[in-house]
Amino acid sequence: MKTLLAVLSVVGAIVVVWYLACIPMNIAGVLTxxxxxxxxxxxxxxxxxxxxxxxxLTLRNPTQIGPVWSQDRPRLPAPHQVVIExxxxxxxxxxxxxxxxxxxxxxxxxxxxxxxxxxxxxxxxLAVGIVQSRxxxxxxxxxxxxxxxxxxxxLAPMIIVVLYSIGVQGLLPKAIISAYLSFFPVVxxxxxxxxxxxxxxxxxxxxxxxxxxxxxxxxxxxxSMPYLFASLKVGIAASLVGAIVGELPTGAVAGLGARLLAGxxxxxxVQIWSALFxxxxxAALLVALLGVIERALLRRMGQAA
Amino acid sequence: xxxxxxxxxxxxxxxxxxxxLAARDTAFARAVVPVVFGVTILVMWELxxxxxxxxxxxxxxxxxxxxxxxxNLPTLWADFQQTFLKGxxxxxxxxxxxxxxxxxxxxxxxxxxxxxxxVGNFVAALPIVGTAPILVMWFGFDWQSKAAVVVVMVYFxxxxxxxxxxxxxxxxxxxxxxxxxxxxxxxxxxxxxxxAMPFVFNGLKIATTLALIGAIVAEFFGSPIVGMGFxxxxxxxxxxxAMVWAQIVVAALAGSLFYGAIALIESRVTFWHPAQxx
Amino acid sequence: xxxxxxxxxxxxxxxxxxxxxxxxxxxxxxxALKDVDLRIKAGDFVSFIGPSGCGKTTFxxxxxxxxxxxxxxxxxxxxxxxxxxxxxxxxxVFQAAGLYPWRxxxxxxxLPLEIMGYSRAEMAERxxxxxxxxxxxxxxxxxxxxxxGGMQQRASIARALSFDADILLMDEPFGALDEIVxxxxxxxxxxxxxxxxxTIGFVTHSIPEAxxxxxxxxxxxxxxxxxxxxxxxxxxxxxxLDIRDSRDFIDIAHRVRDGLRAGHAxx
Numbered sequence: 001m002k003t004l005l006a007v008l009s010v011v012g013a014i015v016v017v018w019y020l021a022c023i024p025m026n027i028a029g030v031l032t033x034x035x036x037x038x039x040x041x042x043x044x045x046x047x048x049x050x051x052x053x054x055x056x057l058t059l060r061n062p063t064q065i066g067p068v069w070s071q072d073r074p075r076l077p078a079p080h081q082v083v084i085e086x087x088x089x090x091x092x093x094x095x096x097x098x099x100x101x102x103x104x105x106x107x108x109x110x111x112x113x114x115x116x117x118x119x120x121x122x123x124x125x126l127a128v129g130i131v132q133s134r135x136x137x138x139x140x141x142x143x144x145x146x147x148x149x150x151x152x153x154x155l156a157p158m159i160i161v162v163l164y165s166i167g168v169q170g171l172l173p174k175a176i177i178s179a180y181l182s183f184f185p186v187v188x189x190x191x192x193x194x195x196x197x198x199x200x201x202x203x204x205x206x207x208x209x210x211x212x213x214x215x216x217x218x219x220x221x222x223x224s225m226p227y228l229f230a231s232l233k234v235g236i237a238a239s240l241v242g243a244i245v246g247e248l249p250t251g252a253v254a255g256l257g258a259r260l261l262a263g264x265x266x267x268x269x270v271q272i273w274s275a276l277f278x279x280x281x282x283a284a285l286l287v288a289l290l291g292v293i294e295r296a297l298l299r300r301m302g303q304a305a
Numbered sequence: 306x307x308x309x310x311x312x313x314x315x316x317x318x319x320x321x322x323x324x325x326l327a328a329r330d331t332a333f334a335r336a337v338v339p340v341v342f343g344v345t346i347l348v349m350w351e352l353x354x355x356x357x358x359x360x361x362x363x364x365x366x367x368x369x370x371x372x373x374x375x376x377n378l379p380t381l382w383a384d385f386q387q388t389f390l391k392g393x394x395x396x397x398x399x400x401x402x403x404x405x406x407x408x409x410x411x412x413x414x415x416x417x418x419x420x421x422x423x424v425g426n427f428v429a430a431l432p433i434v435g436t437a438p439i440l441v442m443w444f445g446f447d448w449q450s451k452a453a454v455v456v457v458m459v460y461f462x463x464x465x466x467x468x469x470x471x472x473x474x475x476x477x478x479x480x481x482x483x484x485x486x487x488x489x490x491x492x493x494x495x496x497x498x499x500x501a502m503p504f505v506f507n508g509l510k511i512a513t514t515l516a517l518i519g520a521i522v523a524e525f526f527g528s529p530i531v532g533m534g535f536x537x538x539x540x541x542x543x544x545x546x547a548m549v550w551a552q553i554v555v556a557a558l559a560g561s562l563f564y565g566a567i568a569l570i571e572s573r574v575t576f577w578h579p580a581q582x583x
Numbered sequence: 584x585x586x587x588x589x590x591x592x593x594x595x596x597x598x599x600x601x602x603x604x605x606x607x608x609x610x611x612x613x614x615a616l617k618d619v620d621l622r623i624k625a626g627d628f629v630s631f632i633g634p635s636g637c638g639k640t641t642f643x644x645x646x647x648x649x650x651x652x653x654x655x656x657x658x659x660x661x662x663x664x665x666x667x668x669x670x671x672x673x674x675x676v677f678q679a680a681g682l683y684p685w686r687x688x689x690x691x692x693x694l695p696l697e698i699m700g701y702s703r704a705e706m707a708e709r710x711x712x713x714x715x716x717x718x719x720x721x722x723x724x725x726x727x728x729x730x731x732g733g734m735q736q737r738a739s740i741a742r743a744l745s746f747d748a749d750i751l752l753m754d755e756p757f758g759a760l761d762e763i764v765x766x767x768x769x770x771x772x773x774x775x776x777x778x779x780x781x782t783i784g785f786v787t788h789s790i791p792e793a794x795x796x797x798x799x800x801x802x803x804x805x806x807x808x809x810x811x812x813x814x815x816x817x818x819x820x821x822x823x824l825d826i827r828d829s830r831d832f833i834d835i836a837h838r839v840r841d842g843l844r845a846g847h848a849x850x
Contacts, residue, residue: 477677477678477679477681478681478683480644480649480675480677481675481677481681482698483648483649483668484647484648484649484668484673484674484675485671485694485695485698485699486668486669486671486698486699487698491698495694495697495698496683499683499685500683502685575685576685577684577685577726577728578684579728582728
């Protein structure tokens with residue numbers, strides 16, 4: 001309860017700061033518009049105004065700040081403008097419409113989910129291989145760890161373009177990027193999880209004369225679940241970023257990344273912000289969904305905290 | 306055909322060698338086996354690309370990438386300076402310091418900590434790199450906007466880890482400070498900051514990779530005609546894939562060295578932590 | 584700042600009168616201490632014994648000013664526990680050594696001295712002195728994780744001794760150690776107590792340990808936490824380990840056990 005109050009206060013403070021920040025950020029544009037409409041602004045020269053800070057302009061034109069929260073293309077849209085845009089482009093548009101954010105989110109989400117499923121599946125298989133085979137452990141594991149420290153997302157534009165040039169386009173190239181971005185975190189996390197049973201638990205299995213497969217199935221896999229879910233949460237976030245970045249290089253027309261790019265081309269700030277929030281909501285939902293699955297699974301396994 | 310056959314032969318030979326090496330778990334084997342594996346992949350890549358005559362606009366062979374790398378050192382260096390030294394490193398230092406100072410500032414207030422921690426955890430999981438078009442619009446095409454993206458990306462992971470670290474001391478250690486009548490500042494400096502260091506470095510290590518990702522991806526949204534992200538997107542456009550791969554080699558080296566440097570400092574600072582002692 | 588305070592011998596060092604402490608928990612209030620009356624005089628070695636939940640640790644924490652009693656009065660060296668804490672009247676030893684892993688043993692012992700603002704030279708001198716007291720000479724440069732559990736606990740005792748407070752409060756300091764190490768440390772602690780003339784409050788749940796060490800044994804019982812018996816030991820200050828086979832020793836141990844039984848400590 002106390003935590004909820006604290007969180008709400010922090011969020012409230014952020015919203016207030018956001019509204020206040022709109023004033024210096026947008027005042028210059030407001031003054032230009034006001035001048036065009038025939039109002040008197042200070043200083044009257046556009047050139048002089050350009051060299052002044054937003055703060056100074058605000059202080060010299062305190063009566064003009066009204067429209068800073070309702071401009072068409074503000075430098076910083078006010079929170080309610082973003083919320084209205086989000087509402088307009090989700091609830092008020094048909095899902096199939098090119099202007100519906102749900103449509104764009106789905107395009108990105110489907111690539112994310114497909115890639116995530118592929119990446120996770122392969123990641124778990126490789127992790128099992130690494131734990132079962134010493135050669136694979138020694139040969140592959142160092143590279144999997146190193147791959148965590150390098151920005152492999154830089155490969156994304158090339159993958160899109162190369163696949164495009166051999167005739168593969170649409171969902172699959174983005175899914176491939178999502179797959180390899182979620183692959184490595186899952187491998188590393190899963191290996192850690194499969195190795196998490198301690199010596200005593202392993203020795204117990206040995207006293208039962210359990211086979212390798214039994215040991216994997218009865219001990220290592222159940223023990224690895226908390227680790228797996230921790231890395232799945234990292235992996236799904238990476239997958240989403242991958243799908244978004246995958247939409248940038250070919251100038252895709254659909255998807256959240258395409259909305260971000262189009263918004264930045266045409267200076268449609270409200271559109272950028274709403275696409276950004278849509279991406280944030282999708283990410284939050286995905287992580288929350290994983291959390292729910294994790295809790296349900298751990299409860300069934302009797303491990304729930 | 307010869308290429309494919311020899312690639313398979315190399316693979317078989319290398320696997321046999323690695324199996325022999327891995328049969329005994331020595332430090333030597335641990336060092337050599339991954340190298341053999343990596344070299345095998347490169348050789349097979351070379352042989353297969355040549356043997357199957359894969360077009361250079363789909364997958365250039367490693368030798369071509371190496372040639373491009375060696376032949377374009379000034380370009381690569383300029384791009385590295387722009388993207389890594391200015392954008393990524395600048396933003397990293399600003400973002401991490403800001404996060405650390407914020408954590409210290411809210412440390413005395415239980416209310417702020419309770420409020421900021423869930424918000425910070427939430428934000429840390431979001432696709433922050435999407436703020437790049439906004440920040441490019443605000444701070445212009447040059448490295449400042451890239452540094453701004455990096456600041457936003459690294460801020461929350463470092464903040465969340467530092468706050469968690471500062472409350473990582475157990476009740477007994479705090480009681481001990483209490484019995485000495487230590488002031489809050491004394492218990493911060495003598496107890497809670499040192500105890501927080503493993504957490505802080507965890508955040509700093511996560512942030513190294515994020516910094517590089519942020520700086521490169523932000524360039525996809527607009528940049529001057531220099532920078533690793535810029536070079537990747539234009540080289541992809543002109544199908545100069547060897548250049549793209551050369552940039553990725555630079556990114557890989559920069560990323561792992563950056564991470565390695567932070568990990569090295571960590572092992573000096575937190576030499577006492579069980580994770581560093583094994 | 585006053586670090587040493589000469590107290591007239593007959594005034595109690597620790598004086599508790601009808602002390603009560605009630606914790607509020609999720610399952611309702613829990614009476615941790617009920618009507619505790621106790622006087623401890625300078626130079627006493629007092630053991631608190633009883634099962635978990637009897638309030639022995641809570642009482643020690645009250646003396647240290649780590650818990651605040653709900654009612655009753657409690658003075659330490661004639662001051663409130665909080666004032667006594669500010670005046671650095673006591674050293675506290677916890678169940679675990681709790682040494683900071685990023686500090687060497689010597690720097691761990693220096694920690695309270697740094698906080699209390701001693702000079703560099705005095706710090707060095709005191710560290711040497713207490714390392715000798717606990718038999719850890721030459722280990723000052725080691726890190727805690729390089730020491731055995733018994734050595735770590737000795738270092739933590741040295742840390743509590745370093746600023747030379749008159750009172751030493753010890754909360755099951757040897758509880759996590761094996762019996763062989765424990766015997767050895769008990770002997771050393773007795774010697775240290777005789778040498779330094781400190782007043783020691785010692786929480787334990789081992790009957791032999793309590794009888795072997797103490798001049799006064801306080802037997803406590805749970806639900807509510809209270810004192811059921813206070814035994815003044817007739818054993819001489821000089822106690823070899825085999826005193827534990829003597830008639831006196833066995834008689835006291837019996838009386839402690841009876842006290843525990845009377846308080847339904849075994850339920």
